[in-house]
Amino acid sequence: MENKESLKKDMLKEIEIIQEIIKRMAFNSFMIKGWAIQVSRFTIGLMTMGTKI
DSSP, rough: HHHHHHHHHHHHHHHHHHHHHHHHHEEEEHHHHHHHHHHHHHHHHHHOOOOOO
């Protein structure tokens, strides 16, 4: 019985760790997408200006 409790606690801890990893990956993905949008807007802005720089 005690072994099952220990196994259950270990499984819950492992699931918590995996959830934290997924949260961190989702946040990083969100930040990268934001930066990519800004860089593309900047690049498109420079391209539309042509040789006016």
